[in-house]
Amino acid sequence: MKSYFSELFTGGWSLILGLKVTIKSLFSPIVTVQYPREKLEITPNYRGHIDLVKDPENGSHKCITCGSCMRECPSDCIVIEGEKREGVKGKVLTVFTLDFTKCSLCGACVEACPTDALDYSNEYELAGEARSDFYFDILKRVEERK
C-alpha cells in the first residue's frame, strides 16, 4: 500500500520535472538555422570535391600531369590527360575531369599530389537534376576562376 502511493508521487514528480524542462526551452531562443536565408560560415577545412589550386606565379595551375592522383583514386573517378608541347618542359594538362558521382571524398588524390596542385573546394551546395551535372571539368573551373 505504501509503495502504491509512493510510486504515484515519485512518478508524478518526475513528470513535473519533465514539464519544467520543456517549458524552459519554450522560452529559450531557437538554435536551428533557417538555411536558405541564413547561412553558417563554412570551415576553411571543409573537404568538398577537389579543385586545382591557382598558382600565383604563372596564374595557372601547378599540375604536372604525373597521374598519381588518378592512380591513387580508389574509385577511379579522376581522368587526366596531357600532351607534349613544343618548348614546354614535361607534359601539358589538357583534360582533368572528376566524376563526382563516384567520389567518396577520401582525399587520397590531394595527398598523393607531388606538387600540391590539388586542394579541396569549399562548395557544399551541390544539387543537380542529372547525373551529368556532377561530371566536373576541373581544368575548366580553374581557368574560369581567373
Added chain:
Amino acid sequence: MIVYKYIAEILFYAFMILTFMGGFMAVRSKMLMHAVLGLAVSLFGVAGLYFHLGSPFLAMMQILIYVGAVCIMIVLGVMLGNTPDQLAVKNFSGRNTLLALLACATGFFTLFVAIGQTKFVPAAERIGDMSIRFVGENLLFKYCLAFELISVVLLTAIIGAIILARGGREEVAK
C-alpha cells in the same frame, strides 16, 4: 406553428426509414461488420423515435449504451472471433429464407391484426411529466428494488463475462 409539426413529421419519417434500413442491412448483409453497422444505424433511428415520444433522456441513453457500448462490444466480438476471409462465408446462409419469410410474415400479420383490433384507452389522468427529475424520483423510490436488481444483474454479467473470457486463456497462451 404548423410548420414545426411538418418538420417534426419529416424527421419522424427520416428516423423510421433509418430504423428499417438499418434493420434490413443488419439481417441481409453478407459481412458481419456491415450487420453491426446496420444495427448501429437502426438504433440511431430508434433513438430518434424516442425523441418523438418525448424522452430526450432515453434517446441519449440509447446512443450512449447501445451505440457506445453494445455495438462496440459486438464489433470487438466480430474482430476477435473471425479472420477477414472467414467473415464473408460464415455469417450468412440463405437456405431457410422462404421459411423465415413465411414465419415472419405470419408473426407480423398476427401482431398487425391484434394492434388493429385492440382499442387502447388512454389513462384518464396522468401524474407527473416526462422530465428526468420525475424519472429519477420514480426510479430511486418507487422502483428501487428493480433498480437494485438490475445493478446486481449487470454486476453478475460483468463478472461472468470476465470469467468466461479469461477461462480459455491459460490453455492457449504460453
Added chain:
Amino acid sequence: MNVDVLEDERHHRFVLNMGPQHPSTHGVLRVLLELEGEYAMSLQPVLGYGHRCHEKIAEYKPAKSFMPNTARMDYLGALIYNHGYAQLLEKATGIEAPQRAEYIRVITSELNRIQSHLLWYGAYLLDLGAFTPIMYSFDDREHILDILEDVTGSRLTYCYYRVGGVCRDIDDKFIAGTRQFIDRLRSRFPMYEDLVNGNVILQNRLNGIGDLTPQTCARYGVTGPLLRGTGVAYDMRRAEPYSVYPEFDFEIPTETKGDCMASFLVRFREMEQSLRIIEQALDRLPEGPIMAAKVPKKLKIPAGDYNSSVEAPRGELSYYLVADGSDTPYRLKVRTPSYSNLSVVSEQCAGMLLSDVVSAMGSLDLVIPEIDR
C-alpha cells in the same frame, strides 16, 4: 523468404510484416512478426536490403584505398571504423603511428562515440514516442559535428585516419572547441536526467524488457553496451587495449539487470566516460609528427592473417584480413557488432508485446548498413 513462419499450422496467428519501410526499424530492415493478440510470439529479421558488397570491393582494390569504405559501413561510428582498419594495416605492415596521431585518434574517436550515442539517444526516444529529446540531443550532436568537421573536413562519413597516422593536425581552435563542448555536454546531463531518464513512463517502458544474460550474450556474440548491461565489464578498450587507451583513467559503466533500461543507462554513462577520456587526452597531448615517417606508396601486406578489434559504439568491431603478400587483401571480413546484436532479437523478444519489441529493437542501437555491409 522465411516461409517457415507462414507455413506453420498455427493459422490463427497473425503475421505482421514490420518494414522494410517502418518508422522504428531505422533503415531498411524487415522483421516478420508472428503475433497472437498484441504478443509477438516469434520474430525473424530479414536482412540484405542495403547490402553493398564491401567485402567484395575490398578484394579488388589496394588495401589502403578501402579506408573510405569503412566509414560507409557504420555512418555513425565512421572514425572508429577508420581506426580499426588503420590499426589492422599498421599491425600487418609493422608501421607505427606516432604518439600524437594516436592521441588525436583517441580524441576524435571518442567524440565520434559520443555523437553516435547522442543520435541513438534521440532516435530511441523517438521510438518510445517522445519527440522532443531528439532535437535536444541533435543540438548537442551538432556541436560535435562542427568540431569534427573543422578537423576532418566532413560531417558524417569521415575518412580521416591514414595508415601510419592521421591526415590533418588538430589546432588550438579544435582543442578550445572540444573543451568548451565537454563543459557544455556535462551541463546538459542534468537536463536529460530530468526530462528523460527519471521519467516514470520511460522507466515503466524499459524496466524488465528484453532480458539478456551473459550466457545468452556469449552464445550470440552480443557485445557492447548490451553486454555491459548484463554486468560483464567487457570493453575492447580495456580487454584488449589498443592505441593509447591504457594510459587513460576511465570506468566501464555496467548494469546488472540486462534489460533495456540497463543498456540505456550504460550508453548514457558511457558518454560521460568518453568525455573523461577526451579531457585527459587533451591534457596530455604530445607534440610531434602526425604521420609515420615511412609509409610506402604501395603498401605490401606480408602473407598471413591479421585481426584487429576495436570498441565501436555498438560493440566489438573486428577486421579479419587474409593477405597473400600483395597490396590487395585476399579476403577481408568485417565483424560488425550490430549483426550479432540483432541476431539475438528473435530469442530476446519472443513472447513480448509489440510495443516492447519496438523498445527492445531500439535498445540494440541498430545501424542497418553496418549489418548488411
Added chain:
Amino acid sequence: MEILNSILPELIRIVICAVCGAVIVFGNALVMGYAERKLAGHFMLRPGPMEVGFHGIIQLVVDGLKLMGKQLVVPAKADKPLFMLAPILAFAPVFIPLLVIPFSDKLQGFDLDVGLLLILAVASINVLAILIGGWGSNNKYSLFGAFRSVAQNVAYEIPMLISLLAIVFMTNTFSLREIAAAQSPVWFVILQPLAFLIYIVAMVAETNRAPFDLPEAESELTAGFHTEYSGMSFSLFVLGEYANMFIVCSIATVFFLGGDSGIPLPYFEYSGAIWFLAKVYALMFFLVWIRWTYPRTRFDQLMNFCWKYLIPFSLVNLLITVVMVKLI
C-alpha cells in the same frame, strides 16, 4: 408571411448555430494546427513553420488546400463503404456538442437539461468511427490501432464519467449552463482537485493524444487506424481530433474552471466568452505541452493506470463528495 414570421427567428437561430459550429470547428482546427506546430517547434528549440506567410501563418491553409487536392486512395481490398463512412462518422458528430456548450450566458445554442449526456453520447460515436475505419482499411496496423483505441476509450470513459458525476452530485443538474453558473464564488477545481486531475488524464486518453496516443503510435503501428487514409478523409480525422480536443477542454472549463466567469471586461457584453475561450485554450496548451514532453506509455500500463489508479481514486472521490453533499 405569418408562418414565416413565426418560424424565422428560430430558423435564423438554427442557421446561426450551424454557422458558428462550423466556424468553431474549422477555426479551432486552424488555430490549433498552427499553434501545435509552432509550439512543438519552440519546445524543440526550432522555429516551426516559417515559410508560408509571416511566420508561416497561412501554412495550415495551404496544407488544407493540399489535402483537399489529394486523391482519395481506397485500398484494393478495403471494405469500401465502411472505409468511406469512417471519417465522416468521426467528423460529423462533433458539431452536436458545440450546440450545448455555454460559451457565455448569452452564447449558447440550446440549453438542454441533458446537455452532459448529449456530449457523452456523441463522444461514443467517435469510437465506432475509429473502429470501422480501422477495420475497413483491411490493414493489420489499422486494425491494431482500432482495437487499442476502443479498449482505451471504453476504459477511460469510466473515470471520466465518475469524476464528472461528482460535480453533477454537487450541482444536481446535467445542464451545462447551470453547472457553470453554480461555481460563481469558487471554481470546482478548488473543491474537487482530484476529480479535475482525473478528468485531465482521462481527457488526454479520450482524445488519443500523446502520451496516450496508442491508437496511432507511429513507431509501432506506423499511423494506427488512419494508416490507409489520405487527402480529405485523413484531414476529416484530424479535424475531428482537434474538435474533440476543443470539446473535452470546454467540458473541463465548464465543470472545473468556472465556465465563462472572470473579470468582466469593460464595454463588452460577451466578455464571458473571451474568458471561456481563454480557459479552453490554456487547457489545450497544456495538452500540447505534455504531448511534446513525454514518451508514449505502453498499452497494458495504460490500462493498469486506469484500473489501478484512476477508477479507485475517482470512486473514492465520488464517495467523499456524496457524503459531503449529504452532510452539508
Added chain:
Amino acid sequence: MDVKNVVQQWQNMATSVEEVDYSVSGYDYSVCLEGEKLSAFAGLMLNEGFYLVDLMAVHVEPAIEVVYQFAHFKTRCRVMARAFVDGKGEIPTISDIYQGANWHERETRDFHGVVFTGHPNLEPLILAEEDVDLKPLLKDEKKLKGVAAVRRVQPEPEAAKPEAVKSPEQS
C-alpha cells in the same frame, strides 16, 4: 578460465594448436581442426565461457577454409579456429551450440556456398533468395591461391617487427 588447461584440451582434439604473436596478428591462438571435431570444439568453447566473435570462410586451394573466431569476456584469449570443408563442400554446423552462428553460417552459405550440415534454416540471408547460386566471394581461377600462400611466414629473428602495440599482458 585457465588458458593452459584449455590449450591442453585443444591439443587433444585439434590437428595443430599454435600460439601467435598478438602484437602482429591481433589474436593469440590459431587452432586447426577436422570438420567432425567442430561440434565438440564449440561445446568446449562454450563451456569455457568463450563467445563467438565471427565466422567466415576463405576460399583457398584445396578447399574452402572456414574460420571461427572466439574470444573470452574475462581473459584476453582470442582464438582463430580453422577447418576445411569436405569434398562435398559441407561442414557441420555449430549453430546448435552457438546460436549466433546461425546467421554467420547462412551468410557464409550465401557468399561461399558452404553447406552447413544440420543447420535449421540455411536460406539466403543477405542476398536475395533468387540469388541462391551466386556465391559472390568465390575466387576465380586466376586469383585463387593455395593455402600456403596465405599462411604467415615465420619471421627471421633479425627481421622481427617493432612492437607496435603496448604490452599484450592484460587480464
Added chain:
Amino acid sequence: MMISGELNTYLIISAILLVIGLYGMVQHRSLIGMLISSEFILNGAALNFMAFNRFIAPNPAVGQIYTLFIMGIAAAEAAIVVSIIIAVYRKYRSEDPEQVQDLKM
C-alpha cells in the same frame, strides 16, 4: 396526416423491428449475427413500452424506467454473449452454433 402522433404507428414499427429480429435469428448462422438480431427484438419491446408510456400510461416514468432496464439487460447480455463467443471460439475455432455441440468448455 400526422402519423407521428398515433400510438398505432409506433406499435407497428415495433412489430416490424420484432419481425426483423426474428428473421435475422432464423437466417444468421453465426452467434454474433444472432446476437445482433436479438438486439432488434429487445428494441422492438422497448419501443412498445415507450409508445404505451407516451400515450396511455398513467405514470409517464414507468415506461422510461422499463426501457432503461431493457438497455441494462441488453448491455449485460451483449457482454455475456461476446465473452461466450470468445470462449467458444477459443475452444472450437468456429462460430457456427451447429458445430458447438459440447456444452462443457
